[in-house]
Amino acid sequence: MSHSCTHAIVHCMDFRLNPSIQDFLETHDLVNTTDIIGVAGAVKDINDTEQGFVETQIDLSVKLHSISTLMLMNHTDCGAYGGSDKFETKEEEKEFHIGELRKAKEKLSKKYPELEIIMLLGDTVSREQTNIEVIE
């Protein structure tokens, strides 16, 4: 048994994200070379636990499929974080999620120095639409 792929993506299990994530993967020609790790709150589990479910999935993706790039994606109006109502403004909410992404990236960069880690923020604006941007 030997098979590999290049990428893995950690994103929230929220069904509203599905069309946009599919579109993102298609646009970047990644559909057939990406492990999908969908869990409520995405990087929340990485930040809130020492070695949780998500990190175990990433470990397996690295070991079994030899990925070189990991994409971490949080999104606005995420129920696992209390939704948009928890924030005063959209900007405050985005900054919070960018902070969560940076924290997770920092932790994982120490563990996997060879991995390229890309941060994505999805702005969930409707049931059908989440605008995904790459965070620098």
Ligand SMILES: [Zn+2]
């Ligand atoms: Zn969510």
